[in-house]
Amino acid sequence: MTTEELGRIIRAARREQGLRQDQLAGAAGVGVRFLSELERGKETARVGKALAVLDALGYRVRIDPPGSPWTSPPEHRER
Numbered sequence: 157m158t159t160e161e162l163g164r165i166i167r168a169a170r171r172e173q174g175l176r177q178d179q180l181a182g183a184a185g186v187g188v189r190f191l192s193e194l195e196r197g198k199e200t201a202r203v204g205k206a207l208a209v210l211d212a213l214g215y216r217v218r219i220d221p222p223g224s225p226w227t228s229p230p231e232h233r234e235r
Contacts, residue, residue, distance in 0.1 A: 162197070164195075166191075
């Protein structure tokens with residue numbers, strides 16, 4: 157996943173939930189400028205703040221170790 161993809165996911169989730177940037181920023185405890193930069197895919201966005209935004213949207217982050225069925229290409233996954 158790239159920072160741009162993460163930003164697009166966050167923007168889409170915010171809009172789907174009918175939130176303005178200032179509303180989400182307030183709920184996550186971050187600034188509007190930070191949220192705007194995060195949604196635009198800024199590479200230097202702070203991870204802790206990004207996680208707070210995702211949490212405020214009701215999202216959870218899962219990290220799968222290399223070689224797990226979820227990180228293998230689809231053609232290599234067990235069925």
